[in-house]
Amino acid sequence: MRDYAKAAPKMWHGKTMKALRKHPEGLIVAMYLMTSPSSNMLGLFAQPILYMAYETGLGEEGARKGLQHCIEAGYCSYDEESEFVWVHEMASYQVAPELKATDLRCKGIQKDYESLPENPFLLKFFERYAAAFHLSKARGMEGAYEGPCKPHRSQEQEQEQEQEQEKEQEQDSSSSLRSEEGSAKSPSRSSGRKKSEQSTLTTYLATCREAGVKPLPKDHAIRRWADDAGISEEMLQVAWVAFRERYTEDTQYLAKRYKDWPATFANSVKDRWFSLWFTTDTGEVQWTSTGLQRKVVLDARHAEQQAQQEVADASA
Template identity: 65%
Template sequence: MRDYAKVGPKFWIGDTGKALRKAGPDVLVVAMYLMTCPSANMLGLYYLPLPTLAHETGIPFEGALKALQRCCEVGFCSYDEDAEVVWVHQMARFQVADSLKAGDNRCKGIQADYDALPANRFLTPFFCLYVDAFHLTSCRGEGRANEAPSKPLRSQEQEQEQEQEQDKEQQGASSGDDAPNRSDPIPYSQIVRGYNSAMVNLPKVRELTPARKSAIRTAWHGSKGRQSLAFWTAFWAECAATKFLNGAGPYTGEHANWRPDFDYLIRSKTVTKVYEKAMDRMERAQRGDGEAAAA
């Protein structure tokens, strides 16, 4: 158990804080609990069974579950129901720092804490989001090969079903411009899922339309370096780490109310601008895996 936790005053006036406040007092209690509870760690990624959440907040189970779902919907956190692990997306920045110098001993501590986490589906997104800020050296996968995939929270089931239908549609397609082929398969839905996992402060993609498939295909064929899921994982992580692209801004003048979305980020011009940084990020992550395997 930690001796203390940091909660910044901006929690109450930031966009996410305002969204939590509008959602009601139970949602605010759960959000504050997730940052300060006995189970929490400085990473914001930790084991938390739902009965524990309900018991320690004093909120009836169904109410606590609904409040947690709302926290997920506004982008404050994500919950892996199968692993019983919660990830408060920006908590590590508040509990540790926006970034650390490479020689800071806390970097080794963060890597050690990360290595000790139970298997869950947030391990790779967490690494991609914080690899540069905390100089992480080794990325863990989403779990062991024999583990079942994580179950979504009930409020996310419809979204998951839609993604499965999209996958079936792609697998069953045998002709047409939007269908992948054996010589050039494009994992459309997996690229979309990568966006939804990493870009937690932007609108989720809920429809994989022909226009979006066309934009993905154009970006995919922009160069050989873009033709892997490893690149797209790194690409979304780079976007998530860039304030202009992740929704943090600042946005001024006539664009004060504008925010990027999937359609903007997947444009060929945007991908080209982010390409080199994303390639660097991907290569660093791969070197980290190689070094860990050789150790």
């Protein structure tokens, strides 16, 4: 039993708690799950309904009714057979929304996660918190399996890698300039040359369209790497869409400039920036829930485009 649990006052203004205001039993069950004697900081634990009924004073019927309201509000998931509950955002409240990779709590969370009994929510928990807590080993599909050789990258880590890549490209540009024009050139001319060689993704895509070439060449090394790694062409396409949307639609990344955009995309695939897939213990690469969701959206877009094209052809 935990000595204490955190319940932030601001939670009452959250979307989920607002939805539960209409259902008093739901509010009681929600607070009970957050502070239950059976709970843990992960929010993933065994919680028999009979205990819930007795300790809340709701009785079995009231406890089941309140639990159902919590499930419908998206507060938690519950499995009758294993009697396990997963309070979806509890770990972010009890631990932190996100930890740095050097935080020792990451190892503790991984250890606690690995020690949990089998239940249906192990894989979903991993997918939800792998990036936030730098988890490296997932469970929940044909027993335990190892995640990627590198932990999921947080946004901060991705930005650090991007900065390193920028420095490398600057160094390459400076070296090239010195070899062509000599080391006597002034810094101002060097920086001007470097700036002209780099571009935003929007500019790069426009240049490719004008030249009639693919942004990612068919013979690019990342295609062979992905094939060797078991990453399908469809997965690579979804990864490219996620990559393109980040650097052409997200205001945080719009101004990013690189000399070699295909190489930057290759890094995003190798380091799984978007957490679109995972590798099982048998070496099979499968979609994560995030990847599957993106795939469904992309398939829907393709279907819509195809339908519009058929209408246009029919009316031509």
